[in-house]
Amino acid sequence: MRKYNVAILGATGAVGVRMVDQLAKSTIPVKSLKLLASSKSAGKKMKFKDQQVTVEEATPDSFNGVDLVLASPGSSVSARLLPEAVKRGAVCVDNSSNFRMDPKVPLVIPEVNPEQLKNHKGIVANPNCSTIQMLVALNPIREKFGLKQIIVSTYQAAAGAGHAALEEFYRQAQEYLDGKPMEHNILPTGGDKKHYPLAFNLLPQIDVFQEHGYTHEEWKMVHETKKIMLNDMNSPKIKVNATCVRVPVPVAHGETVYFETDDQNVTADQIKKAVDDAPGATLQDDPAHQVYPQPLNAVGKRETFVGRIRPDLENKGSFDMWVVADNLLKGAAWNTVENAEELVKRDLVHVPDDYYKA
Amino acid sequence: MRKYNVAILGATGAVGVRMVDQLAKSTIPVKSLKLLASSKSAGKKMKFKDQQVTVEEATPDSFNGVDLVLASPGSSVSARLLPEAVKRGAVCVDNSSNFRMDPKVPLVIPEVNPEQLKNHKGIVANPNCSTIQMLVALNPIREKFGLKQIIVSTYQAAAGAGHAALEEFYRQAQEYLDGKPMEHNILPTGGDKKHYPLAFNLLPQIDVFQEHGYTHEEWKMVHETKKIMLNDMNSPKIKVNATCVRVPVPVAHGETVYFETDDQNVTADQIKKAVDDAPGATLQDDPAHQVYPQPLNAVGKRETFVGRIRPDLENKGSFDMWVVADNLLKGAAWNTVENAEELVKRDLVHVPDDYYKA
Numbered sequence: 067m068r069k070y071n072v073a074i075l076g077a078t079g080a081v082g083v084r085m086v087d088q089l090a091k092s093t094i095p096v097k098s099l100k101l102l103a104s105s106k107s108a109g110k111k112m113k114f115k116d117q118q119v120t121v122e123e124a125t126p127d128s129f130n131g132v133d134l135v136l137a138s139p140g141s142s143v144s145a146r147l148l149p150e151a152v153k154r155g156a157v158c159v160d161n162s163s164n165f166r167m168d169p170k171v172p173l174v175i176p177e178v179n180p181e182q183l184k185n186h187k188g189i190v191a192n193p194n195c196s197t198i199q200m201l202v203a204l205n206p207i208r209e210k211f212g213l214k215q216i217i218v219s220t221y222q223a224a225a226g227a228g229h230a231a232l233e234e235f236y237r238q239a240q241e242y243l244d245g246k247p248m249e250h251n252i253l254p255t256g257g258d259k260k261h262y263p264l265a266f267n268l269l270p271q272i273d274v275f276q277e278h279g280y281t282h283e284e285w286k287m288v289h290e291t292k293k294i295m296l297n298d299m300n301s302p303k304i305k306v307n308a309t310c311v312r313v314p315v316p317v318a319h320g321e322t323v324y325f326e327t328d329d330q331n332v333t334a335d336q337i338k339k340a341v342d343d344a345p346g347a348t349l350q351d352d353p354a355h356q357v358y359p360q361p362l363n364a365v366g367k368r369e370t371f372v373g374r375i376r377p378d379l380e381n382k383g384s385f386d387m388w389v390v391a392d393n394l395l396k397g398a399a400w401n402t403v404e405n406a407e408e409l410v411k412r413d414l415v416h417v418p419d420d421y422y423k424a
Numbered sequence: 425m426r427k428y429n430v431a432i433l434g435a436t437g438a439v440g441v442r443m444v445d446q447l448a449k450s451t452i453p454v455k456s457l458k459l460l461a462s463s464k465s466a467g468k469k470m471k472f473k474d475q476q477v478t479v480e481e482a483t484p485d486s487f488n489g490v491d492l493v494l495a496s497p498g499s500s501v502s503a504r505l506l507p508e509a510v511k512r513g514a515v516c517v518d519n520s521s522n523f524r525m526d527p528k529v530p531l532v533i534p535e536v537n538p539e540q541l542k543n544h545k546g547i548v549a550n551p552n553c554s555t556i557q558m559l560v561a562l563n564p565i566r567e568k569f570g571l572k573q574i575i576v577s578t579y580q581a582a583a584g585a586g587h588a589a590l591e592e593f594y595r596q597a598q599e600y601l602d603g604k605p606m607e608h609n610i611l612p613t614g615g616d617k618k619h620y621p622l623a624f625n626l627l628p629q630i631d632v633f634q635e636h637g638y639t640h641e642e643w644k645m646v647h648e649t650k651k652i653m654l655n656d657m658n659s660p661k662i663k664v665n666a667t668c669v670r671v672p673v674p675v676a677h678g679e680t681v682y683f684e685t686d687d688q689n690v691t692a693d694q695i696k697k698a699v700d701d702a703p704g705a706t707l708q709d710d711p712a713h714q715v716y717p718q719p720l721n722a723v724g725k726r727e728t729f730v731g732r733i734r735p736d737l738e739n740k741g742s743f744d745m746w747v748v749a750d751n752l753l754k755g756a757a758w759n760t761v762e763n764a765e766e767l768v769k770r771d772l773v774h775v776p777d778d779y780y781k782a
Contacts, residue, residue, distance in 0.1 A: 219577035219680040221626055221669065236601065243598055260714040267720040268579050268671065268678045270732050270746045275711040279692065279734035305738040309680040309746065311579065313626065314672050320626045322577040322667040324682075334637065353633035356618040362625040374628050376637035380663040388628045388667065 069097035070415060072406075073132045073156070075124055075147065076139035077101035078110060080229040081161055084399035085136050090115050092403050094134075094410050102128050103139075126150035133415055136402050137161060149424035152188030157415050159405045161192040161398050166290060170422055173293050176404045177346040178205045183405070183414055187422040190405055195397025196220050196283065196310065197290040200321055202370040202396070203389045206344035207337055208295060208304075211383075212328025215305040218287065221313045221320035222272055223361065224264055226393050227253055231264075232316055238265035239314070254312055265314050272310040283310040318361035319397065321389045330383040334375055337385055341372045346396070351375055359390035367392055368400045427455035428773060430764075431490045431514070433482055433505065434497035435459035436468060438587040439519055442757035443494050448473050450761050452492075452768050460486050461497075484508035491773055494760050495519060507782035510546030515773050517763045519550040519756050524648060528780055531651050534762045535704040536563040541763070541772055545780040548763055551652060552644040553755025554578050554668065558679055559652060560728040560754070561747045564702035565695055566653060566662075569741075570686025573663040576645065579671045579678035580630055581719065582622055584751050585611055589622075590674060596623035597672070612670055623672050630668040641668040676719035677755065679747045688741040692733055695743055699730045704754070709733050717748035725750055726758045 072089065076082045082103070089096065099114050102124035110121040122128060124143070129135065129151035137144055138161035148158045148165070165171040172182035173191045178201050183190060193201070200218055207213065224235040231252045238248040248263035254271040262269055273282035287308035296303055313320075342349040350359050351373040359371035374388035391397060409415050430447065434440045440461070447454065457472050460482035468479040480486060482501070487493065487509035495502055496519035503522045510516060523529040530540035531549045536559050541548060551559070558576055565571065582593040589610045596606040606621035612629040620627055631640035645666035654661055671678075700707040708717045709731040717729035732746035749755060767773050 217575055217682050221579065221671065239597060240601055243594065243601070254714075258714060262714075262718060263720060266673055267718055268673060268748075269718065270678070270680075270716050271714060275714075278737065279709075279711050279732065305736075307682065307736045307738070307742075307744065309682075309732065309744050311678065311680065311746075313579065315624055315626060320628070320669065322628075322669065324575050324665065324667075351637075353637050356612075356616060356620075356629060356633075358628050360620060360625055360627065362621060374637065374667065378663075378665045379636065380665070384665075386665065386667050388669075390626075 067095055069095040070133040070410070071098045071131055072096050072134045072136065073100040073102055073129060075102045075135055075137040076143070077112065077121055078103045078107040079138060080225055080232070081138040081394055081398040083112070084394050085138060085402060086112060086114055088395070088399050088403040089136065093407055100128065100132065129154045129156050132156040134406055135159070136406060138398065138402065148189055149422060152417055152422050155417050157186065157188055157409060157417055159190045159192060159402045161402050163194065163286065165189050166191045166193065167293065173290060174405055175201055175294060175401060176408045177202050177344065179294055180408050183408055183412060186414065187420060188417045189422050190409070192398065192401050192405065193290045193294060194283070194286040195226055195393040196222060196319055196321065197287050198397050198401055199319060199370045199389050199391035200287070200323055201291060201294055202346045203323065203341060203372045203387065204325060206340040206347065207325065207327065210340045211332045213304050213325060214328055215326040216291065217307045217324040219322045220308070220310045221315070222310060223315040223317050223319055223393055224253070224312070225317045226319065227255060227312070235264050235314065235316065238263050242266050264312055267314060269312040270309070272312055281310060284308040315361050317392060317394060318364040318390055319393045320361060323387050323389055324384065326381065326384040332383060334377050334385065338375050341375070346370055347372055349373065359388060361390055364390045364392050366395070368395055370396055425453055427453040428491040428768070429456045429489055430454050430492045430494065431458040431460055431487060433460045433493055433495040434501070435470060435479055436461045436465040437496060438583055438590065439496040439752055439756040441470070442752050443496060443760060444470060444472055446753070446757045446761040447494065450765055452765055458486065458490065487512045487514050490514040492764055492767070493517070494764060496756060496760065506547055507780060510775055510780050513775050515544065515546055515767060515775055517548045517550060517760045519760050521552065521644065523547050524549045524551065525651065531648060532763055533559055533652060533759060534766045535560050535702065537652055538766050541766055541770060544772065545778060546775045547780050548767070550756065550759050550763065551648045552641070553584055553751040554580060554641065554677055554679065555645050555648040556755050556759055557677060557728045557747050557749035558645070558681055559649060560702070560704045561681065561699060561730045561745065562683060564698040564705065565683065565685065568698045569690045571662050571683060572686055573684040574649065575665045575682040577680045578666070578668045579673070580668060581673040581675050581677055581751055582611070582670065583675045584677065585613060585670070593622050593672065593674065596621050600624050622670055625672060627670040628667070630670055639668055642666040673719050675750060675752060676722040676748055677751045678719060681745050681747055682742065684739065684742040690741060692735050692743065696733050699733070704728055705730055707731065717746060719748055722748045722750050724753070726753055728754055
């Protein structure tokens with residue numbers, strides 16, 4: 067059995083530490099593990115199974131001899147270092163947004179489009195967290211009944227903005243309860259000029275604003291959904307509309323998903339069964355016993371939880387549902403490791419001759 | 425100028441105390457004020473302008489000599505006492521859900537359908553908080569461009585479940601930050617069997633579950649919107665679909681509202697102008713400067729704040745927007761007092777001969 071020299075890039079971040087943990091729990095046979103981060107974190111020690119691993123500064127030569135890279139640094143670090151890793155023979159699964167819309171890079175959710183993995187040129191991209199959980203829930207519905215349109219509103223957790231944002235949020239919550247003014251220096255997004263408190267508040271801005279008044283996060287949900295479901299971002303076949311809101315929850319995103327199928331006669335029970343039978347999705351839908359997904363119950367789980375499935379009585383074939391998943395696991399670390407597991411299972415941990423070049 | 429003997433029923437509740445305050449700031453000429461509540465609260469003193477008013481136990485005879493009742497007790501108290509008040513000659517504006525769908529009772533938002541007030545038989549009903557703010561924002565759009573369909577997701581504050589729920593929520597927040605288990609005895613709704621923590625969580629249940637997997641709150645938004653906008657709850661003219669979620673915010677609800685107009689050529693700028701010109705609505709929509717409505721900024725304000733207006737580029741004539749209002753003021757106390765102001769302005773504080781009977 068082939069064993070793999072693995073490197074985790076961005077190992078000390080909120081997603082990186084979870085990648086180390088998910089890798090330890092995965093089926094991937096690990097021969098050696100390198101933990102890579104910025105020079106600031108070099109020298110730090112982290113646990114992998116029963117070993118202590120010392121974090122090293124990531125440079126192009128860090129990837130010599132590496133077979134498989136799991137990456138979750140900032141986009142600019144992925145842009146700079148992953149082509150260097152590929153050149154040195156490593157296959158990379160990247161959680162940053164840098165390569166997602168690149169036509170040479172498959173954008174993969176293992177439960178949805180694993181067949182795209184074979185097209186990789188050394189890099190596989192992980193979709194955005196809010197896109198992943200929505201499509202794990204919608205894909206079985208699309209496969210059985212077709213999908214015409216999606217209208218989604220997100221309820222996204224603080225941790226999606228990074229570890230420092232999560233710390234800021236907790237600090238604000240205590241300040242508010244103590245009757246003090248809330249300090250706000252990061253949220254809604256470190257990349258924009260103004261900052262607002264998230265604790266006990268709602269911020270309808272995730273990432274920066276772009277054309278037509280949409281945020282980058284909203285466009286990600288639109289374009290990534292089309293690339294994944296249609297393998298063609300310009301296809302008009304599925305209409306997607308998204309509004310993304312940051313809510314005062316530490317971890318795990320919620321989403322209200324309204325969708326129109328191609329089948330006017332499909333029932334809510336058929337939709338529920340399709341979701342229940344789907345890989346990666348867990349149905350929690352029993353209104354009579356007040357059973358529905360909640361972020362607090364989803365933290366630390368790999369599954370996507372789905373409930374509140376019900377018909378729009380005025381539009382046959384259209385439905386509402388409520389989708390919750392741990393944005394740091396299924397939305398990031400676990401989807402990355404799961405993609406790597408699939409690459410191993412399909413014997414795809416090989417960089418092709420026409421490999422990805424920057 | 426006629427002056428009015430006013431009574432506030434449910435004066436000590438979260439909405440009641442705000443009714444006392446909003447009445448003090450209103451244009452209604454008050455001759456006398458009675459504060460009524462359950463026997464538990466009788467004897468308590470509350471401030472109205474520069475007077476101290478002693479709370480009395482509400483009985484049918486409390487309404488003798490009263491001209492105008494502002495009511496926000498539980499539904500069953502409204503059902504029992506308001507017909508007694510009407511019989512004694514008082515016109516009542518009720519914030520409970522008890523009379524809302526009664527065809528003999530106008531359901532009124534003063535900015536939307538004030539002309540309905542003249543049809544009252546002694547009782548005027550206030551819509552549900554989440555319906556009010558949505559329709560203040562949508563009504564100018566409907567008037568100018570027509571409305572075919574509404575798909576709304578709510579982000580509703582803890583205070584909507586009452587004062588005890590709000591206290592429970594604050595207590596849970598501190599317990600969570602202290603690393604203690606969160607006690608949960610009220611939320612999502614006192615009227616159901618199971619209870620869950622709201623702090624740092626999301627609860628996709630507001631009120632109890634009813635037919636087809638919808639909650640009572642979701643049906644309220646559907647049926648009240650149709651009654652208000654069409655004066656006929658069975659009209660198929662506006663399709664309404666709602667998903668209601670409780671979020672860990674103390675006061676002020678958020679809503680993502682997706683809507684389809686009758687006009688395929690209307691632009692986002694025209695929608696913004698219609699909202700900006702509308703009574704009761706304040707446009708906060710400047711993405712370039714990160715200006716959008718936030719609950720923390722809406723608390724204590726009478727207006728409905730609207731932002732994030734943008735076109736669905738794949739469906740001409742359809743748009744998204746984000747609507748925030750103080751659920752205890754515009755969603756309850758202020759809408760009640762504003763309805764009473766309108767009754768006074770239109771000289772409608774008279775109980776007709778064919779008055780409302782239980």
